[in-house]
Amino acid sequence: MIRSFAAVLTAFAAFTALAVGTAHAHHSFAAEFDGNKPVQLTGKVTGMKWANPHAWIYIDVEDADGNVVNWALETRGANGLIRRGWRKEDLPEGTVLKVDGWAARNGSPTASIDSVTFSDGTTLFAGSSNPAARQN
Amino acid sequence: MFFRALIVLLLVAGAASAQTLPRTADGKPNLQGIWQVQNRAAYDLEDHVARHDMPAGQGVVVGGKIPYQPWALEQKLANFAARASADPLANCYLPGVPRIMTLDYPFHIFQTPEHVAITFEWSQVHRLIYTNGEPPLYAGIESWMGDSRGRWEGDVLVVEVTDQNDRTWFDAAGNFHSAALRLTERYSLSDADTIDYEVTFDDPNVFTRPWAIRMQLHRQKSMDRILEYQCQAEAEEASGDFEREARTWYPAPLPADNVPFDAAAGVELPALTTPADIPRHADGTPDLTGYYMADGGGANYGLEAEDREILTPSSRGVVIDPIDGRLPYQAWARAERIERELPHRGYDDPTAHCFVAGIPRSHYVPAPFQILQPPGYVVVLHERMSWRQIPLDGRAHLPDHMRLWQGDSVGRWDGDTLVVETTNLNGKAWLNEVGDVASHAQTVVETFTPVGADELIYRATVSDPIAYTRPWTIEIPVHRRTDELLEVACHEDNADLQHLKDVRDEYRASQNQEN
Numbered sequence: 113m114i115r116s117f118a119a120v121l122t123a124f125a126a127f128t129a130l131a132v133g134t135a136h137a138h139h140s141f142a143a144e145f146d147g148n149k150p151v152q153l154t155g156k157v158t159g160m161k162w163a164n165p166h167a168w169i170y171i172d173v174e175d176a177d178g179n180v181v182n183w184a185l186e187t188r189g190a191n192g193l194i195r196r197g198w199r200k201e202d203l204p205e206g207t208v209l210k211v212d213g214w215a216a217r218n219g220s221p222t223a224s225i226d227s228v229t230f231s232d233g234t235t236l237f238a239g240s241s242n243p244a245a246r247q248n
Numbered sequence: 249m250f251f252r253a254l255i256v257l258l259l260v261a262g263a264a265s266a267q268t269l270p271r272t273a274d275g276k277p278n279l280q281g282i283w284q285v286q287n288r289a290a291y292d293l294e295d296h297v298a299r300h301d302m303p304a305g306q307g308v309v310v311g312g313k314i315p316y317q318p319w320a321l322e323q324k325l326a327n328f329a330a331r332a333s334a335d336p337l338a339n340c341y342l343p344g345v346p347r348i349m350t351l352d353y354p355f356h357i358f359q360t361p362e363h364v365a366i367t368f369e370w371s372q373v374h375r376l377i378y379t380n381g382e383p384p385l386y387a388g389i390e391s392w393m394g395d396s397r398g399r400w401e402g403d404v405l406v407v408e409v410t411d412q413n414d415r416t417w418f419d420a421a422g423n424f425h426s427a428a429l430r431l432t433e434r435y436s437l438s439d440a441d442t443i444d445y446e447v448t449f450d451d452p453n454v455f456t457r458p459w460a461i462r463m464q465l466h467r468q469k470s471m472d473r474i475l476e477y478q479c480q481a482e483a484e485e486a487s488g489d490f491e492r493e494a495r496t497w498y499p500a501p502l503p504a505d506n507v508p509f510d511a512a513a514g515v516e517l518p519a520l521t522t523p524a525d526i527p528r529h530a531d532g533t534p535d536l537t538g539y540y541m542a543d544g545g546g547a548n549y550g551l552e553a554e555d556r557e558i559l560t561p562s563s564r565g566v567v568i569d570p571i572d573g574r575l576p577y578q579a580w581a582r583a584e585r586i587e588r589e590l591p592h593r594g595y596d597d598p599t600a601h602c603f604v605a606g607i608p609r610s611h612y613v614p615a616p617f618q619i620l621q622p623p624g625y626v627v628v629l630h631e632r633m634s635w636r637q638i639p640l641d642g643r644a645h646l647p648d649h650m651r652l653w654q655g656d657s658v659g660r661w662d663g664d665t666l667v668v669e670t671t672n673l674n675g676k677a678w679l680n681e682v683g684d685v686a687s688h689a690q691t692v693v694e695t696f697t698p699v700g701a702d703e704l705i706y707r708a709t710v711s712d713p714i715a716y717t718r719p720w721t722i723e724i725p726v727h728r729r730t731d732e733l734l735e736v737a738c739h740e741d742n743a744d745l746q747h748l749k750d751v752r753d754e755y756r757a758s759q760n761q762e763n
Binding site for chain 2: 137138139140141142143144145147161163164165166168184186189191194195199214216217218220222224
């Protein structure tokens with residue numbers, strides 16, 4: 113049973129409050145991602161990997177030519193999400209997200225994301241280590 | 249008549265042995281100590297003949313055979329055929345229960361009225377078994393090692409293990425289970441040095457009925473501490489994926505152009521006061537038991553204060569000696585520290601590989617830890633799957649040539665402050681993600697001082713003549729919270745390392761072209 117979308121938003125908001133004080137990085141974000149490569153992506157959720165030290169959200173992004181690329185979006189760890197009440201059912205496939213983040217240096221469709229925007233326009237923090245993002 | 253006399257004799261003998269079992273202050277059988285199996289269950293729980301990769305062994309399954317459903321027996325045989333690569337332990341993944349209990353590595357059981365903790369030499373895995381009657385805080389969250397809740401039934405410790413994921417095997421022969429598995433472990437002392445260990449397996453998805461294994465755990469009387477086997481770190485060092493750092497790893501020499509180390513330098517640190525009314529044990533020592541999270545202030549991104557604009561968080565600065573907050577680096581080590589923050593060096597941070605964090609970093613990585621105070625020890629279980637067991641008996645450190653990632657820690661109480669001295673570090677750890685430097689010459693004196701009912705002040709004074717010109721000290725508040733540890737199966741889920749390696753390899757290729 114999927115919880116209500118409002119519950120997801122509430123959980124995201126609660127996680128935002130937590131994340132400001134608690135990063136869960138285990139590796140250098142600046143080494144893996146490029147601060148000169150900001151990306152903004154819009155796509156449909158195809159899955160989520162509930163992993164530690166980092167959880168991943170996967171979205172299908174369609175470009176102007178109709179080509180679909182599956183992007184891997186790195187967030188903080190699953191344990192932080194679990195402690196704020198998130199469960200696996202809370203981000204159903206097909207949810208449309210707009211995300212802001214930084215692309216990986218190695219050129220793969222991978223990004224560290226600092227915010228998630230739902231289709232109703234609500235902007236929420238998702239977990240990049242970018243301190244500027246954490247001020248949002 | 250004869251049989252009645254025999255029964256009386258047996259009862260008397262049984263009562264005598266029950267009376268001579270070691271017991272804790274609260275009257276429970278005392279399981280605390282170092283234990284290990286002496287059988288071949290790690291290779292195959294069932295009877296098996298020798299193969300090129302496993303010695304022969306008699307099985308430990310009650311009744312001889314595991315009652316697989318037909319499809320599951322086929323899967324088990326396929327697992328066996330593919331075991332060289334498919335065995336989770338071939339990839340150093342967490343072994344799960346009960347496999348971790350059967351490995352050819354010792355483990356230490358610690359016992360308090362509220363918890364039984366087991367620390368394993370194998371990759372610093374730990375189990376925290378709650379015997380305080382609390383239900384799981386995170387029921388339904390699967391993990392490799394599962395959730396363990398224990399209770400005493402007379403003199404038997406009974407532990408229910410649930411919420412293990414379906415990725416572990418029971419042994420190297422491919423015996424397996426689904427995520428529906430429920431285990432019941434029973435630990436009973438048959439004498440002071442032997443635990444009868446029985447496990448019942450209940451998994452209706454895979455087996456036709458519940459089944460059990462029985463074996464003995466033997467006290468390791470010749471060991472006074474367990475050491476380390478860091479499975480993945482050893483594998484990556486052997487393959488070349490984790491490269492030696494000649495200037496910091498044991499036994500790197502003191503650099504010839506180093507400034508002489510001024511061991512006496514340092515300011516007097518501000519005094520800390522412990523209130524009388526903090527939680528205390530019956531003997532008056534502070535009760536530190538609980539779940540803690542450090543307010544690290546970005547220490548994992550720099551021990552010195554630093555404002556950053558992007559990707560790496562700022563650090564507020566936790567160095568209290570020297571008073572200017574700057575680490576007293578040797579010139580070569582400061583240059584190394586600056587280079588380590590460059591993208592092509594991110595791969596070299598051991599925690600990016602999911603190796604253990606070392607001391608003092610284990611206490612300010614952004615992850616919680618649990619403190620227990622079993623008799624004679626302070627034990628710390630870090631959520632990022634490593635442990636510290638700190639004896640309070642004033643023992644000597646390990647011989648100098650015995651070098652460990654987490655070092656060798658010995659503690660004592662100084663009034664209400666726990667003082668821990670750590671030596672024998674191997675110099676492989678970084679002090680944080682931006683690469684503050686430590687070498688094998690590092691010794692650490694940590695203090696844990698309660699300054700309130702649920703707040704400790706953590707200080708660590710580091711003396712490292714290879715990397716620094718004088719000792720320095722950091723200070724970090726640590727808060728006790730009502731929560732339970734989860735599991736960080738870091739290496740199992742580490743998708744970042746290849747990215748970091750790509751960045752390093754691209755840099756190296758560009759350097760080669762320039763040369």
